[in-house]
Amino acid sequence: MADGRWGCALGAFPHLPFPISYLLYKKMNVGLEHYLVVSALLFALGLLGVITRRNLLVMYMSLELMLNSANLALVSFSRFNDNLNGQVMVFFIITVAAAEVAVGLALIVALYRKRQSAHVEDLTSMKL
Amino acid sequence: MATDILFYVLAALTLIFGALVVANPFSRNPVTSAMFLVLTIISMAGLFVLLHAFFLAAVQVLVYAGAVMVLFLFVIMLLDLKEEERRKIKLTGLVAGVVSVGAIVAIFVRSLLATKPSENLPAPTAVGDTATLGKMLFTNYLLPFEIVSILLLVAMVGVILLSKKDLK
Numbered sequence: 001m002a003d004g005r006w007g008c009a010l011g012a013f014p015h016l017p018f019p020i021s022y023l024l025y026k027k028m029n030v031g032l033e034h035y036l037v038v039s040a041l042l043f044a045l046g047l048l049g050v051i052t053r054r055n056l057l058v059m060y061m062s063l064e065l066m067l068n069s070a071n072l073a074l075v076s077f078s079r080f081n082d083n084l085n086g087q088v089m090v091f092f093i094i095t096v097a098a099a100e101v102a103v104g105l106a107l108i109v110a111l112y113r114k115r116q117s118a119h120v121e122d123l124t125s126m127k128l
Numbered sequence: 129m130a131t132d133i134l135f136y137v138l139a140a141l142t143l144i145f146g147a148l149v150v151a152n153p154f155s156r157n158p159v160t161s162a163m164f165l166v167l168t169i170i171s172m173a174g175l176f177v178l179l180h181a182f183f184l185a186a187v188q189v190l191v192y193a194g195a196v197m198v199l200f201l202f203v204i205m206l207l208d209l210k211e212e213e214r215r216k217i218k219l220t221g222l223v224a225g226v227v228s229v230g231a232i233v234a235i236f237v238r239s240l241l242a243t244k245p246s247e248n249l250p251a252p253t254a255v256g257d258t259a260t261l262g263k264m265l266f267t268n269y270l271l272p273f274e275i276v277s278i279l280l281l282v283a284m285v286g287v288i289l290l291s292k293k294d295l296k
Contacts, residue, residue: 030135033240035179038139040236042146044229049150051225057158057204058149061165064196065146068172071184079179079252087181087256088269094184094191095276099283101196105203106290112207 035076042069056108056118060101067097135178141171158209162200169193181256 042065049062071090078086112118145168149161169192176185265273 030132033243034135034139035175036236036240038142038175040233040240041143044233044236045143045146045150047232048225048229051228052222053150055156055158055209057200057207057209058161061158061161061200062150064165064192065149065168068169068192071188072172072175075176075179075181075184075256078256079181079254082252082254084254084256084260084264087184087261088264090181090184091187091261091265092269092272092276094187096279098191098196099280101199102283102287103290105199106287109203109206110290118207118209 032076032080036073039069039073039076042066042072054120056111056120059120060104060108064097064101067093131178135175138171138174138178142168142175145171158204159201162197162204165200166193166197169197179256180252180254183256183258183261186258 046062046064046066046069049065050059053059053062071093074086074090074093078084078090108118111123115122117123145164148164149168152160152164154160169188173185173188173193176182176188
């Protein structure tokens with residue numbers, strides 16, 4: 001790794017695999033990066049859910065997971081930059097997400113009434 | 129430090145519960161996913177508290193774990209979804225999912241590696257309590273606040289229209 005930080009982390013604890021050695025190198029002081037890593041992993045999980053699950057409702061829940069991970073990143077940036085505007089942003093995101101969930105679920109219910117299915121592979125009428 | 133240990137515990141809980149929302153090895157029932165999503169959101173509210181965003185932690189629990197998840201459960205019960213039968217997972221879909229998620233994670237890792245260490249930053253002091261955020265909402269962000277209230281009204285009207293029996 002070209003970055004000096006990582007080289008230092010590897011050098012300090014050569015007998016440990018590198019994520020652990022990196023954590024030890026940072027003396028486990030929780031900083032912005034830690035929250036961003038959690039947020040990124042949560043986002044990846046949500047994306048995985050949206051792509052691989054085929055149930056409309058579960059896909060929608062994974063979408064909420066992605067939205068929440070973005071909120072976590074915003075709040076941690078807001079905290080570590082001493083700027084509360086980020087938290088106001090998160091407040092608005094939560095409000096819009098609530099409205100979005102209501103409309104989306106109403107759409108799913110309307111779709112289910114028409115097709116009797118909440119499975120993505122059954123909804124192919126727009127396929128060429 | 130206690131808060132550091134608390135961070136690791138809450139982050140691990142958030143990620144484990146999030147993984148169980150997406151891929152639960154024991155159950156394909158949407159209700160299980162919804163319940164684990166509630167747990168994810170509550171542990172994330174704990175992370176918000178660690179970040180001194182007290183108001184947002186409360187809103188997260190009230191709006192997400194309360195209102196939104198009740199809506200989800202309500203719809204799941206309304207649709208009377210059976211246990212999702214095991215369909216054959218398409219290989220192309222799985223490969224596409226893994227590749228795109230890997231790409232996203234690679235981008236995140238690269239960008240985190242490219243950042244400078246934040247050790248020399250001053251200790252954060254921003255506290256998102258209700259009084260401060262409320263003052264900001266009603267001064268700097270008054271117009272967005274009102275627009276959001278109209279948005280909620282529009283969403284409500286839309287939902288009522290969409291859930292009518294005969295869509296015209």
